[in-house]
């Protein structure tokens with residue numbers, strides 16, 4: 001009997017992804033929903049591949065694996081995986097690089113328009129019978145002809161710029177690793193000094209990884225220099241914006257509003273003041289949760305594992321460790 005490679009799927013993925021395994025006799029799989037460290041420790045020992053969503057895979061779990069060759073992330077961020085132990089054990093990390101840029105870019109536009117147009121306020125005013133009080137509501141603002149700064153110009157940033165240009169915004173890009181030519185070819189203006197640039201921006205959206213350089217990059221010192229009508233959106237990773245500083249800046253009316261899909265601690269703690277702040281528009285790390293995107297990510301997560309074992313996995317999908 002031929003050996004079937006064992007895939008541990010940590011939290012279920014879309015059934016369209018599972019279909020790729022069901023018709024492939026080279027693999028067997030187990031789906032685990034219990035993401036406790038003790039359970040993962042016992043499950044990881046004999047598997048050849050792991051497919052993982054956003055649950056944590058720390059060193060103490062990875063170190064127990066005996067056959068593990070690939071960790072396939074359902075998504076593009078990989079800060080939930082311990083990189084050091086993966087590298088030590090020659091385990092590669094693959095990402096669903098082709099799947100989620102459009103969904104996240106659309107989510108940013110959804111947040112930007114919801115905040116600028118007072119989505120929650122308008123909706124509640126009609127629902128609560130206050131239609132005739134509409135002249136007393138807070139101001140809303142347009143996004144047309146406004147300055148938009150995209151920080152991080154990779155897959156998502158480049159998808160977002162097309163949508164911003166469709167709304168006739170002036171788009172600025174801060175990404176030290178992307179050339180002026182590339183940014184200009186897509187209709188943006190490259191900027192190098194973030195502290196100077198934010199002073200004239202009407203909206204800012206973050207699309208870089210969380211690491212030691214980007215942690216707390218958006219802090220009170222920067223927030224206090226922004227325009228009063230500035231809207232800031234984080235659909236990248238919690239921690240890039242310092243949450244206490246953001247809450248303070250919003251309470252002091254230093255900026256107009258914020259859209260947050262991601263949080264320093266997920267789920268955010270009940271006492272997190274941003275949850276009660278009316279100037280904040282929230283979503284539960286669901287920027288990539290459209291049905292279409294879940295299908296693409298589910299399929300790509302599994303296909304990356306199959307491609308790896310068939311020696312076909314594209315280099316662009318492998319994280320450099």
Ligand SMILES: NC(=O)c1ccc[n+]([C@@H]2O[C@H](COP(=O)([O-])OP(=O)(O)OC[C@H]3O[C@@H](n4cnc5c(N)ncnc54)[C@H](O)[C@@H]3O)[C@@H](O)[C@H]2O)c1
Pocket residue numbers: 075076077078100104151152153154155156157174175176177178206207208209210213214235236237261262285286287288
């Ligand atoms: N909310 C969600 O559900 C969701 C979904 C997908 C991705 N994400 C997050 O979005 C972010 C971007 O994803 P992507 O697929 O576009 O990644 P990407 O790797 O294609 O692009 C990231 C870009 O950030 C740039 N960058 C790195 N350090 C920077 C810095 N200090 N300042 C400015 N730019 C910097 C890189 O040069 C790169 O161009 C990641 O943090 C990812 O985890 C979130």
